[in-house]
Amino acid sequence: MMTVLRQVLQTFEQASAPLSLAQMARDLQVEPAILDDMIAYWVRKGKLREVTEAGCDSCGLKGDCCSPIVKLPRRYELAADDAPGKPPCCCG
Amino acid sequence: MTLTICLAGNPNAGKSTIFNALTGARQHVGNWPGKTVEKKEGRLSLSGHEVIIVDLPGTYSLSAFSAEEIITRDFILDAQPDAVVAVVDAANLERNLYLVLQLLEMHVPLVLALNMSDVAESRAIRIDRQTLSERLGGVPVIPMVGSRAIGLDALKAAMMRAATDHAAIPPLCLDLGAPVEQEIAGLLPLIEREATPYPPRWLAIKLLEADEDLLSKVPPALAQAAQQAADRISEETGEDADTLIADARYSCIGELVRGAVSRAAANPITVSDKLDRVLAHRVWGVVIFLALMWVVFQFTANVSAPLLDWIDGLFSGPVTRWTVAILGAFGLNGTWFESLLVDGVIGGVGGVLVFVPVLFALYFAIAVLEDSGYMARAAFVMDRFMQKLGLHGKSFLPMLVGFGCTVPGIYATRTLENPDDRKITGFLTTFMSCGARLPVYVVFGSAFFGAASGNLVFALYAIGIGVAVLTSLLLTRLVFKGKPAAPFVMELPPYRVPNPRTVALYIWGHTAEFLRRAGTVILAASVVIWLLLAIPVNGGQFARVNAGDSLFGAISRVIAPVFAPAGFGQWEAASSLMAGFVSKETIVSAMSQIYTNASDDLPAPQPLTDDARDIAVGLGEALVLTGQEIVNIVPRTVNVIPGMHMPEANLLNQPPDTGGDTALETALRAAFTPLTALAFNVFVLLYVPCLAAVAAMRQEFGTRWMGLQMAYTLVVAWLGAIVVYQAGLFLGIG
Numbered sequence: 063m064m065t066v067l068r069q070v071l072q073t074f075e076q077a078s079a080p081l082s083l084a085q086m087a088r089d090l091q092v093e094p095a096i097l098d099d100m101i102a103y104w105v106r107k108g109k110l111r112e113v114t115e116a117g118c119d120s121c122g123l124k125g126d127c128c129s130p131i132v133k134l135p136r137r138y139e140l141a142a143d144d145a146p147g148k149p150p151c152c153c154g
Numbered sequence: 155m156t157l158t159i160c161l162a163g164n165p166n167a168g169k170s171t172i173f174n175a176l177t178g179a180r181q182h183v184g185n186w187p188g189k190t191v192e193k194k195e196g197r198l199s200l201s202g203h204e205v206i207i208v209d210l211p212g213t214y215s216l217s218a219f220s221a222e223e224i225i226t227r228d229f230i231l232d233a234q235p236d237a238v239v240a241v242v243d244a245a246n247l248e249r250n251l252y253l254v255l256q257l258l259e260m261h262v263p264l265v266l267a268l269n270m271s272d273v274a275e276s277r278a279i280r281i282d283r284q285t286l287s288e289r290l291g292g293v294p295v296i297p298m299v300g301s302r303a304i305g306l307d308a309l310k311a312a313m314m315r316a317a318t319d320h321a322a323i324p325p326l327c328l329d330l331g332a333p334v335e336q337e338i339a340g341l342l343p344l345i346e347r348e349a350t351p352y353p354p355r356w357l358a359i360k361l362l363e364a365d366e367d368l369l370s371k372v373p374p375a376l377a378q379a380a381q382q383a384a385d386r387i388s389e390e391t392g393e394d395a396d397t398l399i400a401d402a403r404y405s406c407i408g409e410l411v412r413g414a415v416s417r418a419a420a421n422p423i424t425v426s427d428k429l430d431r432v433l434a435h436r437v438w439g440v441v442i443f444l445a446l447m448w449v450v451f452q453f454t455a456n457v458s459a460p461l462l463d464w465i466d467g468l469f470s471g472p473v474t475r476w477t478v479a480i481l482g483a484f485g486l487n488g489t490w491f492e493s494l495l496v497d498g499v500i501g502g503v504g505g506v507l508v509f510v511p512v513l514f515a516l517y518f519a520i521a522v523l524e525d526s527g528y529m530a531r532a533a534f535v536m537d538r539f540m541q542k543l544g545l546h547g548k549s550f551l552p553m554l555v556g557f558g559c560t561v562p563g564i565y566a567t568r569t570l571e572n573p574d575d576r577k578i579t580g581f582l583t584t585f586m587s588c589g590a591r592l593p594v595y596v597v598f599g600s601a602f603f604g605a606a607s608g609n610l611v612f613a614l615y616a617i618g619i620g621v622a623v624l625t626s627l628l629l630t631r632l633v634f635k636g637k638p639a640a641p642f643v644m645e646l647p648p649y650r651v652p653n654p655r656t657v658a659l660y661i662w663g664h665t666a667e668f669l670r671r672a673g674t675v676i677l678a679a680s681v682v683i684w685l686l687l688a689i690p691v692n693g694g695q696f697a698r699v700n701a702g703d704s705l706f707g708a709i710s711r712v713i714a715p716v717f718a719p720a721g722f723g724q725w726e727a728a729s730s731l732m733a734g735f736v737s738k739e740t741i742v743s744a745m746s747q748i749y750t751n752a753s754d755d756l757p758a759p760q761p762l763t764d765d766a767r768d769i770a771v772g773l774g775e776a777l778v779l780t781g782q783e784i785v786n787i788v789p790r791t792v793n794v795i796p797g798m799h800m801p802e803a804n805l806l807n808q809p810p811d812t813g814g815d816t817a818l819e820t821a822l823r824a825a826f827t828p829l830t831a832l833a834f835n836v837f838v839l840l841y842v843p844c845l846a847a848v849a850a851m852r853q854e855f856g857t858r859w860m861g862l863q864m865a866y867t868l869v870v871a872w873l874g875a876i877v878v879y880q881a882g883l884f885l886g887i888g
Contacts, residue, residue, distance in 0.1 A: 065393065065397065065398065065401035066401060066404055066405070067397055067400060067401045067404065068393065068397070068401075073643075074643060077641050077643070078541070078641070079436075079538045079541050079542065079641055080534055080537050080538045080541065080641045080642045080643070080644055081641070081642075081643045081644070082430070082434070082534065082643070082644055082645070082646045083643060083644065083645045083646070084427065084646060086643055092404075093246075093248045093249065095246050095248065095249035096248050096249055096252075096404065096407070098249075099214065099249060099252060100404070101643075102214075103397075103400055106219060107394075107397075113569045113642070135530040135533065135534075135644050135645050135646065135647065136644070136645040137642040137643065137644040137645065138642065138643045138644075139641070139642050139643070
C-alpha cells in the first residue's frame with residue numbers, strides 16, 4: 063500500500079498544472095500543517111526543493127539592488143538530480 | 155530532593171509562556187554549551203521538592219537535522235530528566251503529536267500540556283483528552299491557557315506525579331510494519347550486547363533512519379549492521395526505512411486523533427477558498443487578472459495626471475525662473491552653463507521627475523494587490539495558463555517580477571533549476587514592461603489619448619505579455635525541445651485587508667529607488683545628452699546650436715531612416731531611442747531636451763509671492779482633480795460595458811480633455827500622429843530594456859546569449875513597430 067508520504071511526492075510527479083498547498087492538503091485529506099511537515103521531509107531527502115528567491119535576504123544590500131515588485135509566494139517543486147545549492151545573491 | 159523537569163515542544167507552542175508561569179523570576183538564561191541556542195533554566199518548590207525546570211529549544215522532531223533537535227535529544231538522553239512536559243498547541247494538535255510520539259519512543263515520563271485550549275475552542279476544535287490520554291498509554295493530558303495561567307496547578311500536580319512515579323507510563327510501541335519490525339528485532343540483540351546508553355528500541359529505529367549523529371556514536375559493527383538492515387528494507391519494500399518509519403508515525407497520529415479530536419469540518423472551506431474558486435479559476439482567473447490590470451493602468455494614468463501637470467508647471471515655471479534669476483545675479487545669463495542647468499538638468503531630470511505621481515499611483519495599486527494576497531493568485535493563475543499553452547511553466551513568476559524592473563526579473567530566473575528554463579524565462583522577462591517605460595507611455599498617452607491614456611498603457615503591457623508568450627512558443631518548439639518541467643506546488647496566503655503601513659513602505663521603497671535613479675543615472679545621461687546636443691558639427695557656437703545641427707542630431711540622422719517604415723523616421727525619434735539604451739526614463743529626458751528647448755523659451759519673470767501663490771493654488775487644484783479622477787475610476791470602468799453610461803464627476807467644470815498640456819506633449823503632437831506614436835511606443839516596449847539589464851543578461855547567460863537576446867529584441871521591436879504602423883495605414887487609421 064502506498065504511504066501518505068509517497069502520495070505527497072507522487073502528487074508532485076503527476077501534477078500537470080500548478081497546485082496550491084491548501085488544495086493538495088484537501089485532496090490528500092491531511093492537515094495543512096502536517097502536509098508542510100511531509101513536504102519538509104521530502105525537501106530534507108532531496109526529492110523536493112523549496113524555491114527561494116535569488117538570495118536577496120542573505121545579501122549585504124538586503125535587496126536594495128533588486129527590490130522586486132512582487133514578493134513571490136513560497137513554492138516547492140521536484141528536485142532535479144543536478145539541483146544547484148542555494149541560489150547566489152542577486153547582486154552578483 | 156531536587157527534580158529536573160524539562161519542557162519540550164514545537165516552536166510557537168507557548169513553551170516559554172508556561173516556563174515563565176512556572177518559574178516566575180527565578181530564571182537563569184545562558185547558552186547551551188558550544189551552541190548559540192539559548193538555554194533557560196528556572197527553579198520552583200513543589201510538594202517539598204526543589205524542581206529545576208529546563209526550557210528546551212523549540213523543535214518539530216528529534217532527528218539530527220538542526221542544533222535545536224540535537225540539543226533537545228541529547229539533553230533528554232544524557233541528563234535523563236525526571237519528567238518531560240510536552241507543550242503542544244491544541245489548535246494544531248496533529249503536527250505537534252509528531253514530536254510527542256518521538257518522546258514516547260524514548261520512554262520518558264511524559265505529561266502533555268494542551269496549551270492554547272481557548273484558541274482551539276474558538277475554532278470549534280474539541281479534544282477528548284480522556285481518549286487521547288488512553289491512546290497515548292496513560293500520559294496525562296492537561297488542558298491549559300498558559301498566557302492566563304489556566305491549568306497551571308493541574309500541570310504542576312501531573313508533572314510531579316510523572317517525576318516521582320516512573321512506572322505509571324508504559325513505553326509506546328509504534329507498529330512500524332513487518333519489514334521494519336523484523337529488522338529491529340534483528341538489531342536489538344546487537345544493541346543490547348554493545349551496552350549503549352540509549353533505549354535499545356529507540357536506538358534501533360534511529361539507526362534504521364540513518365541518523366548520522368548516532369551512527370557516528372555507536373560501534374562500527376553496529377552501524378554497519380544497521381546499514382545492511384536498512385538496505386534490506388529498501389530492497390524488500392521499495393521505500394527507504396526512514397520513509398516507512400516517518401509514515402508509520404503519521405499514520406499513528408491519524409489513529410490517535412480519530413474520534414479524539416473533532417472539528418467543525420476537516421480542512422474547512424475558508425473565505426479565501428471561496429474567493430479562490432473565482433479569482434484562481436483556470437478561465438475566470440485569467441479574465442479577472444486582465445481586467446484588474448486594466449483598472450490598475452486606468453488608475454495609474456488618470457489619477458496621476460493632475461499632479462503630473464502641476465509638477466511639470468513647477469519645473470518649467472518657478473524652478474526655471476529662479477535658476478535663471480540666480481544665474482543672472484552671477485552674470486551667467488545666456489552662457490553655456492545656463493543652458494546646461496536649464497536644458498540639461500532641469501529639462502532632462504525634471505522631465506523625468508514629473509512622473510513621480512505616475513509611479514506613485516502604480517506602486518500604490520500594486521502594493522494593495524500584493525498585500526491583499528491577490529498577486530500570489532495572479533502568479534498562480536498565469537503560470538497555469540502558460541503551462542496549459544504548452545509553454546515552460548514556472549516562467550510567469552520571474553516575468554511578473556519584470557513588471558517592476560527587468561534586472562531583478564532576470565536575476566529571479568535563478569530560482570529555476572533547469573538552465574534552459576532560465577534562458578527562456580530571461581528572454582521573456584525583457585518583454586514584460588518595466589516601470590521605467592511607464593513615463594514614456596504616459597507622456598504619449600496624455601498627448602494623444604487624453605483620458606483614455608490608461609487604455610494605451612494597458613494595451614502595451616498586454617502586447618508585452620503576448621510577445622513573451624509567442625517567443626516562449628517559438629523557443630520551446632524550435633530551440634529547447636525538452637520535456638516541459640513539472641509545475642510548482644505553491645502556497646496561496648489568505649486574503650486580507652491591506653495594511654496601510656506595509657503599503658506606505660512599499661510605495662516609499664520603490665519611489666525612493668526611482669528618485670535615486672533620477673539623481674544618478676538619469677542626471678548623468680541628461681548631461682551627456684546635453685553635451686551631444688551642444689556640440690555643433692556644421693559650424694556654430696558651443697551650446698548655441700540647433701539640436702538638428704548638433705553631434706547628436708548628426709549621429710541620429712544616420713540611423714533614423716531605419717525607422718521610416720515604422721512611421722517615425724525623424725532623427726529626433728531615433729536619438730530618443732538611442733538614449734533609451736541607458737535607461738528607459740532617459741527617453742523622456744532626451745525628448746524633453748530635443749523637442750522642447752527650455753532656454754529658448756524662458757518663463758517671464760514674476761515676483762516670488764506670485765510664484766508662491768501659483769504653486770499653492772496649482773497644488774490645491776491638482777489635489778481636487780486627483781480626488782475627482784479617483785472617483786471617476788468607477789464610471790469609466792462601468793462605461794466600458796456596452797450600453798452603459800454613467801456620468802463622470804467634473805468638480806472644476808472643465809471641458810473634457812483640457813488638462814494642462816505639458817510643453818513636451820504639445821511638441822510631440824506636432825511631431826507624431828496617434829498611429830506613429832503607437833508604433834513608437836511598441837518599439838519602446840519591445841527593444842533592449844537598458845544597460846543594467848544587458849549587464850544582468852551577460853552575467854546570467856553569458857556574452858553569446860546576451861548578444862542573441864539583444865539582437866532578437868531589436869528585430870522584434872522593429873518588426874512590431876512596422877506591423878503596427880503599416881496595419882494602421884492599411885486600415886486607414888493613420
